[in-house]
Amino acid sequence: MQSLKRYWKTYILGGALLLVLFIMAETGFQVRAFAQERYADLQNFSKVLNLIQQYYVEEVNTKKLVYGAIKGMLRELDPHTNFMPPEMFKDFETETSGEFGGLGIEISIQNGILTIISPIEDAPAWEAGIKAGDKVVAIDGTTTKGMSLAEASVMMRGKKGSKIVLRVVRDNEDKPRDITVVRGSVKIKSVKYTDLGDGFAYVRITSFIENTSKDLQKVVETHIKNNKNMSGLLIDMRRNPGGLLDQAIKVSDMFLKQGTIVSTIGRNKNEKEVATASKKGQYTNFPIVILVNEYTASASEIVSGALQDNKRALIVGQRTFGKGSVQSVIKLGDGSGLKLTVARYYTPNGVSIQAEGIHPDIEIEDVDPDAFSKAIVKSVTTREGDIAGHLKGDREKAAEKLDVKEGAEEGALAWWKDVGSKKDEKLSPRDKLFKADYQAYQAFSYLKAWDTLKALTR
Known part of the structure; x- marks a missing residue:
């Protein structure tokens, strides 16, 4: 009897070992096949680059060719995935600090057309009359057809005081118009406040930069100190193109006792990252109304969705832009950078913001x-x-x-x-x-x- 048990134990262990070896062999084969396929593709690229370097009719700049190849590769992905050469990446890093040089606009590619999502208030483009929704068809006479966001950004930057001409097509206008903008320093004041009387406050959040949550807290504290209370808060996030995710989370956390703020899900659906309220919200006992429109995007949609789904705020206005994708920024060895879409945002109720936006509880049409x-x-x-x-x-x-x-x-x-x-x-x-x-x-x-x-x- 004992020998029979040993026999079956040996048989089962042997079978399990064979199964493991089979799986490992199968997995190893798949990995090798994938590696060989990738190697073949890279070999083709390397051969083409080598042929250009040796036989092209003129001398070539290899780095320029490689950068061009990377840009071409990224054009197959979404418009928010971009490669930034060293100078452009340096400019990008300064943008989130609140002060930089340029026009002061947020742009996107919509249906293949370079479109203004929002001009930053009080910035050069705003002063020149650029409006949200303007479609830029030419920059200094160069067509924007087929131009990436990164390329458009490079063309729009320049020395402070220099001029740039944007040819824009505006809704309800028959002909395009040329608008001259003088480049200048863009200092973002992301929180603007108006006392509405009787304890009510109006706060406009223009974007989410590194000091937005602190500035908002100062404004709320000052209002409560001056009025002895907060009867209600009207937060205006129309034409807010977004910004830093951590600031959107901190702003949401200020007004929540508990609950989910936002979740992100990447390619692997089982790997879900969830940001929750810290239960340290200081301002949870007064009403909030959030005003949004079709140019409310990204981080501002996260705040709107978090406070709406947690029953903390009433959302009014118009359906938001629907930019619900997550970008990671990777600094590369030569000082260049890659802005790569890695996940989608989801509201606390599990609704994807991407291309859908936040639907207001009450719609309010705009009136001229x-x-x-x-x-x-x-x-x-x-x-x-x-x-x-x-x-x-x-x-x-x-x-x-x-x-x-x-x-x-x-x-x-x-x-x-x-x-x-x-x-x-x-x-x-x-x-x-x-x-x-x-x-x-x-x-x-x-x-x-x-x-x-x-x-x-x-």
Whole structure:
């Protein structure tokens, strides 16, 4: 009996060993096959490079050829994967510190066309009249067709004080226009604040750079100190092209007690990285409304998604841009750099931001103040109820009993009558903001009505 057990034990162990050896042999074969295939491809590249070096009609710059080959390879991938030669990579590193030279714009490739995602406020491009959504068809007379983001970036950079001409196509315009921009130093102020009165605050976050979370905390602390409390916070992230992921996480963490902020999933679906709230959120007890639009992208979408899914904020405005991919930046040996897409962002509810964006809880269409003002002035007519001392109607009497203003309008008409028709010299900073910005006015009305709207965030 003992010998029989030993026999079966030996048989099982032998079979397991053969299985392991078979798997190792199969895996080894696959690895060798992959290596041989890659070697053959690299051998072809090496042969072509060698032939060019030996027989091309003129002397060639080998490094230039290699850089060109790398750029060509990356064109087969998404537009956010870029190779940056040493000088360009050096410029890239300075951009996230908050001060750099150039035009001050965020660009992307949309449907093969170089497109302005957002001009940075107060930067040269902003001052020259470049707008989000402008399609750049030529730079200094050179067509942008087939141009990569990295190549466009190189052409747009130059000495401070030098000029560049961008030919742009703008929606609802028949002909392209040439806009001259004077290059200059771009110092980003990523957090801008306006006191809205009655304890309410407006904060515009223009981008996420290395000091954004600290600057936002200072603004909130100052407001609470001056007003003794925070009745509500309106965060404006329209035209915010994004920036540093760690800053988006820190900003989200400030307003959350707990929960997931964002998760990233790369090629291996089992390797999931999750950023969660630290449970140290200082500002968790006042209402927040976040205003977004179609040019709200990347890091700003992460903050919007985190606070929306965790039922911490009401998102209003328009569906966001949908830039939900993660790039890693790798510095290479010669000082050049590779910006490589390695993963996708997912909101706490597991929804991919990529190409989908963040859907607002309440949509608010934009209104051109000048166009609306001209249209409303033409349509204004005096009615019986507008005449002083008029005989009151039944509805007007009922409204007085309920302490409701008769004729209280909603939407754009209410905005125009409240602040849109007033003279600038008579306006407070709050009203100056709202006169030029219907969406912000509407977003603030939702913030003030937070208790009524709580159900929308559940």
